Amino acid sequence: MTIDEARTTDTEAPGRDSSSQQAIGTLIALLALLWLFWSADFAWVIVLGVLIKAAVYAVSAMSLNLEFGYTGLLNFGQVGFMLVGAYTYALLIPHELGRAGTAGGSWPLWAAVIAAMVAGVLLGLVLGVPTVRLRGDYLAIVTIAIAEILRLVVRALPGLGQSFGVIKYNEPFDDLMPGFVEDWAQALDVPPNQLWLFLVAWLTVVAVLGAMALMIRSPWGRVLRGVRDDEDAVRALGKNAFWYKLQSLMIGGAIAGLAGVLFAIDQGQISPAKFLPLVTFYAWTALILGGAGSLVGPVAGSVIFWVILTQTSSLAGDLFPEWSSTAVSATRFILMGALIMILMVFRPQGLFGKREELSLEIQ
Amino acid sequence: MRSNDVRSSDTRSNDVILSCRGVRKHFGGVVAVEVAEFDVERNTVTALIGPNGAGKTTLFDLITGFVDPDGGTIVFEETDITDKPAHAIARDGLVRTFQLTRILNKMTVLENMMLAARQQRGERVQNTFFRRRDIAHQEAEIKVRALALLERFSLLPLAYEYAGRLSGGQKKLLELARALMTDPTMVLLDEPMAGVNPALGEQLLRYVLELRDEGMTFLFVEHDMDIVMRISDRVVVMATGEIISDGTADDVRSDPAVLAAYLGDHAQEDIAEAEGEQP
Ligand SMILES: Nc1ncnc2c1ncn2[C@@H]1O[C@H](COP(=O)(O)OP(=O)(O)OP(=O)(O)O)[C@@H](O)[C@H]1O
Ligand SMILES: [Mg+2]
Numbered sequence: 001m002t003i004d005e006a007r008t009t010d011t012e013a014p015g016r017d018s019s020s021q022q023a024i025g026t027l028i029a030l031l032a033l034l035w036l037f038w039s040a041d042f043a044w045v046i047v048l049g050v051l052i053k054a055a056v057y058a059v060s061a062m063s064l065n066l067e068f069g070y071t072g073l074l075n076f077g078q079v080g081f082m083l084v085g086a087y088t089y090a091l092l093i094p095h096e097l098g099r100a101g102t103a104g105g106s107w108p109l110w111a112a113v114i115a116a117m118v119a120g121v122l123l124g125l126v127l128g129v130p131t132v133r134l135r136g137d138y139l140a141i142v143t144i145a146i147a148e149i150l151r152l153v154v155r156a157l158p159g160l161g162q163s164f165g166v167i168k169y170n171e172p173f174d175d176l177m178p179g180f181v182e183d184w185a186q187a188l189d190v191p192p193n194q195l196w197l198f199l200v201a202w203l204t205v206v207a208v209l210g211a212m213a214l215m216i217r218s219p220w221g222r223v224l225r226g227v228r229d230d231e232d233a234v235r236a237l238g239k240n241a242f243w244y245k246l247q248s249l250m251i252g253g254a255i256a257g258l259a260g261v262l263f264a265i266d267q268g269q270i271s272p273a274k275f276l277p278l279v280t281f282y283a284w285t286a287l288i289l290g291g292a293g294s295l296v297g298p299v300a301g302s303v304i305f306w307v308i309l310t311q312t313s314s315l316a317g318d319l320f321p322e323w324s325s326t327a328v329s330a331t332r333f334i335l336m337g338a339l340i341m342i343l344m345v346f347r348p349q350g351l352f353g354k355r356e357e358l359s360l361e362i363q
Numbered sequence: 364m365r366s367n368d369v370r371s372s373d374t375r376s377n378d379v380i381l382s383c384r385g386v387r388k389h390f391g392g393v394v395a396v397e398v399a400e401f402d403v404e405r406n407t408v409t410a411l412i413g414p415n416g417a418g419k420t421t422l423f424d425l426i427t428g429f430v431d432p433d434g435g436t437i438v439f440e441e442t443d444i445t446d447k448p449a450h451a452i453a454r455d456g457l458v459r460t461f462q463l464t465r466i467l468n469k470m471t472v473l474e475n476m477m478l479a480a481r482q483q484r485g486e487r488v489q490n491t492f493f494r495r496r497d498i499a500h501q502e503a504e505i506k507v508r509a510l511a512l513l514e515r516f517s518l519l520p521l522a523y524e525y526a527g528r529l530s531g532g533q534k535k536l537l538e539l540a541r542a543l544m545t546d547p548t549m550v551l552l553d554e555p556m557a558g559v560n561p562a563l564g565e566q567l568l569r570y571v572l573e574l575r576d577e578g579m580t581f582l583f584v585e586h587d588m589d590i591v592m593r594i595s596d597r598v599v600v601m602a603t604g605e606i607i608s609d610g611t612a613d614d615v616r617s618d619p620a621v622l623a624a625y626l627g628d629h630a631q632e633d634i635a636e637a638e639g640e641q642p
Contacts, residue, residue: 002519003507003510003511003514003519006473006510006513006519006522006523211492214491214492214495215488215491215492218485218490218491218498219477219478219483219484219485219486219491219498219502220485220486220487220488220490220491221491222470222474222477222478223478223486225467225469225470225474226467226470226478228469229467229468229469229470230465230466230467230468232429232449232461232465233461233465233466233467234450234467234478235429235448235449235450235453236427236429236449236450236453236458236459236460236461236465236542237450237453237458237478237479237541237542237545238450238451238453238454238458238479238481238545239450239478239486240448240450240451241450247488251488356525357469357525
């Protein structure tokens with residue numbers, strides 16, 4: 001290869017998701033979507049409901065992807081970031097709070113959304129400064145602990161609604177709905193506000209995906225990937241690895257705060273019981289399914305995750321009519337676990353991940 | 364033995380680029396580094412040699428901020444860098460390579476190189492949204508520079524390979540090329556030629572001398588005495604954490620303390636015996 005040939009080659013050539021992997025991943029994601037439409041009791045309400053959840057978790061998984069997939073930071077307290085985002089949003093806009101249903105909040109919606117993202121940034125900062133210097137697994141433990149502490153604090157403080165939480169905060173969001181959504185909703189036979197949320201949630205996914213693409217495919221993203229590989233090497237080249245890790249946590253926190261806002265709108269009411277560690281593990285599952293360190297992976301992973309979780313909920317009931325409903329709905333988690341195990345054996349990099357990168361890990 | 368080096372004491376006042384005073388590091392009971400006085404002159408190639416475990420790598424770690432010293436001061440270009448973090452020292456122009464190569468395995472060879480360029484506008488996250496044209500422009504410049512360096516290091520055909528796929532010697536080469544990509548004033552090389560094929564090594568050594576003539580300063584650790592004798596302006600010998608000899612290659616070669624350090628106490632006895640036997 002001469003310099004001139006090399007110069008005209010795309011800088012990232014093998015760094016991009018290879019096309020065959022992308023094709024397989026896309027195919028599986030499309031099949032999952034098809035499965036969602038191709039069911040006996042098909043209804044748009046169900047489809048939109050699943051896809052809204054998929055969007056919420058796609059945003060959350062993209063945040064984890066920035067932190068883990070591109071920077072190598074293990075955040076096992078994602079639900080804490082979503083909690084902070086959700087509560088900041090719900091408490092700032094008009095709402096009713098706690099057992100008494102005290103009315104409060106006067107911020108405009110856009111300001112509350114920004115505040116929710118800022119809250120995520122601040123949590124990332126507070127959490128990152130003491131831990132990011134330590135070895136990776138310490139951050140994992142601290143994040144688990146912080147998420148639980150946040151949940152328990154919210155449950156204890158009357159000012160945050162305790163276990164009753166916050167309700168009736170969706171009016172400002174529904175008020176923003178443009179007229180055409182109602183016509184469409186009528187055609188699909190779904191509640192207009194559900195369709196409205198569906199559109200907003202997926203627009204958010206696209207916006208976050210675009211922002212991620214700009215950030216990752218830049219020198220900034222290159223430094224992040226360098227930190228993921230070997231932060232001492234990056235430091236020796238004059239880059240402040242600590243600051244980059246902190247930035248990753250803060251921007252990841254902002255995205256998680258946004259996921260929290262969507263989560264709150266979708267749930268219609270929030271309380272500490274909705275922010276169990278399970279939420280974190282759902283987001284991680286979506287990321288691992290789709291492939292950490294790939295841009296579209298977390299989005300596809302989240303769609304596939306929610307389709308499987310929904311479509312298998314009645315599977316065991318059909319096969320074994322005598323089972324109790326609790327047993328039936330639990331089987332889908334067993335299925336999901338088995339699926340992930342199979343995936344880890346045959347495709348450890350996830351659907352869109354790069355296998356080469358895994359094989360290069362052991363040096 | 365320091366008195367051996369006439370030049371360093373004569374010209375120290377204005378030519379010293381790096382100076383260490385009383386730099387100390389203990390690991391538990393092990394005295395890893397105990398350097399009373401150590402200067403490197405600008406525009407020279409200085410070799411740092413010594414037996415295994417002498418403290419050479421630890422001294423590098425101390426100078427470049429990867430290990431905090433127990434005491435002493437380190438001054439680089441008239442700035443006290445003793446307490447500076449590693450990345451700030453590198454940004455000042457004092458860049459190092461590692462004895463065990465630290466290559467970014469999951470990135471391409473070219474990305475390894477491009478990452479190292481300094482003052483990249485695209486390293487600020489807000490610019491990745493608002494100054495894309497600027498960034499693309501700068502990226503093109505950096506890429507040309509990186510490819511030219513890769514060509515010199517015979518790594519051009521591998522530019523788009525994952526760096527993790529390189530052989531041991533190629534990784535050494537990439538690390539040296541990458542260090543140069545930062546536009547350093549002074550480079551610390553920890554066994555840069557270990558595992559590199561001699562013909563290419565020869566070529567690179569000549570390149571190092573060229574860079575020295577253009578004004579760069581090198582301090583390198585090397586076990587291959589041939590290389591040391593050939594390219595260094597000055598040789599510094601460490602043993603058990605201390606500097607035991609310092610001078611030209613010939614001075615050091617004939618220093619009995621150096622022989623003793625390399626061959627152990629028996630050698631010293633042997634030498635004493637040999638000297639005693641002389642009429
Ligand atoms: N992190 C550490 N913890 C404990 N002891 C250490 C540490 N790093 C170095 N040492 C000890 O300090 C001494 C000097 O080690 P150093 O790596 O600096 O030697 P060196 O001169 O580079 O040797 P070599 O030529 O084999 O690379 C050794 O005795 C080593 O065991
Ligand atoms: Mg060493």
